[in-house]
Amino acid sequence: MAVAVYFFCLGLSFATWASRIPDIKASLRLSEALLGTLLLALPAGQMLTLPFSGRIVARYGSKITLGIAFVFYAFSLTNLGLAKEGWQLGLALFAMGISGNLCNISVNTQAVSVEKMYGRPILASFHGVWSTAGFSGALIGLLMISLKLTPYQHFWIIAIAGIISTFFANRFLTESATTSPSQESTEKTSRFRKPPKVILQLGIIGFCCMASEGTMFDWSGVYFQKIVKAEGSLIPLGYASFMIMMALGRFTGDKLQVRFGKQRMLQLNGLLIFTGLSTAIFFPQLLTATLGFIIVGFGVSSVVPMVYSTAGKIPGMAPSIALAGVSGISYLGFLLGPPLIGFVAELTDLRFSFGIISVMGLLIALLVPRISAFK
Template sequence: MSENTEPEPTPDLNKTISRERIRIAVALFYFCQGLAFASWASRIPDIKSALNLSDAQLGTLLFALPLGQLLTMPLSGRLVTQYGSRGVLRIAAPLYALVLTFLALASTGWQLGLVLLAFGVVGNMCNIAVNTQGVAAEQLYGRSIMTSFHGAWSIAGFMGALIGLLLINLHIGTYLHFWIILIFVVINTVINEKFLVSHVVTEQRKTSFFTKPDGVLVQLGIIGFCSMATEGAMFDWSGVYFKDIVQAPSSMVVVGYASFMIMMAAGRFIGDWAIRRIGRRTLLQVSGCLIFVGMGIAVFFPTVVTASLGFMLVGLGVACVVPSVYSAAGRNSKISPGVALAMVSSVSYLGFLIGPPLIGYIAELASLRYSYAVIGLFGLMITTLISLTQVVKNGN
């Protein structure tokens, strides 16, 4: 594929808009994306029952969502570079919520699979655009604020689950539920899109998504892969681990997952402060160690208390890795932020695809404890890569 001449986006701060207002607007777009995804997740059991899907059928159909995200990575980077993250986000954000409503209309498995594919496609466009906005807002501040944006996404996950639980108990159907989310997202877009960071062309540089990948971006992608594989393992298998290995009572099975999620959200809100105190490089080294130690505690001491403590450490460990990796990628001097983020996301997101199945295969051959031990090694790999390379430095 021939190279294309592309502009370098740089933040253009309207003097009438404060940095704080821009930050709030960007955070709300992160929140809306997390809310839409969590709303879908909260209704998966209802949709499964409505379509009479088996566990195997549902598992196969759910693969369509990450597949759509992965396939769209190159296109998303190009769109953000050509039209600007603000231009893409103000269209993609409400479109993401609109596609959400179509999930409730699926009447067969293949229809659900097609809509999930579209949900993944539009979701990836939102992801690249909103993270490009995060990088631009961070440049306006001149210091790290990226982890707080991802914290807003995590808080939205809690809110989405709570809203879903409330509406289910009120016997409000899935379709109406998703329309409520759509209306909220549209209102947010109308009110806040004008406060997003706009971009101006300052210079031209040649980039192509399909040229030889930049070595720094590949290394950042591998670090992101290790973190997202860990997150995927915790999302999909922490409940099973507590039930089968920890042998927790039914009422306590969710404690492991909750411990992880709470500490991941908390870690993201203190992450920017930690970066300013000890530096991004040091924080990522510590993060990898926390994942390794936390998994080790859960593997060697599988009781409710100790495993919960271990999962809390893992949550703190993964909290700042992906936001820091995205921030570093967006600052790459050779490639435009949209394309750089798409490249790093492509490698990182493979962790979500490979991590959970890897857990299952190892568990089938040996034990789920061995599976989590292997995931713990990903934390050690993060620390090692950060220590042996200069892909991330101790700056803000």
């Protein structure tokens, strides 16, 4: 429950920021191009800390790191509401990315530790809590806007609620996620060595999945507008159907993994990503495209949790170090996928660019049997 509280508060904080982006864009008078550039500051902060975050968590323990990092994450959220210039917003997003990555590595380290204690898959359910928090944050955002609260006031309400909730939850986190002296010595001696093969393999699977996720997050609305030709009120249908099924898939993913096994589940997930995107590409009508996006939502739902779970159990390697390596490679997919869509769409069309992403789902299905960690 304590780990779930952190997942929920992290998801709620991020969704809170996302719900007020239009207001901040308007108040700062930012163009679409400038806003897009500034939004890159958040992943830039995350990528900057990836080489160190795993070692920080391994050195001080995920419990302490998560407790401190979340406080900074909450304060970073409030700083977004203080921005009066574009560069100030970019700086605040960069700080949020740094603290957010430390939270991400430490909370997933905690989740892997709890999963080991339970002796059965539960990581996907934790990620389902994050998705649920995203819906909650969007609804709370609508409420705050209707009450005419400024983003700064809104952010402080969420930050205070999050800090209080996680303060009480922190004492119940496990202490078992700390690196032993022998592990820490081993990691220091291998600091500049090539990452183990299994880290690269897991990272590639995560890369393919997160490229698909990023595409759905950033381009689903555009696809429904430009290709499906949905009416104004129905444009968000694709994104909403994808998000709902992704959340449902995460809550059911653990039980399905127990029944069918990790390898078969990942193969199925990859095929669903391919099938769902292909359906939306070849049958771009409202009903069929929505069905396709629903299939994609279920396809991506459990891939990253299963990859992270596997990374956290690599023999002879601290979970936080392994998670940092795998998440670093995976997150590149989230960063590179959406720009690739735009570039290819400019040269050809949006359906062709979605086809490239669909192939990544097929790659997941083909590569998984060749990775020994999933056997």
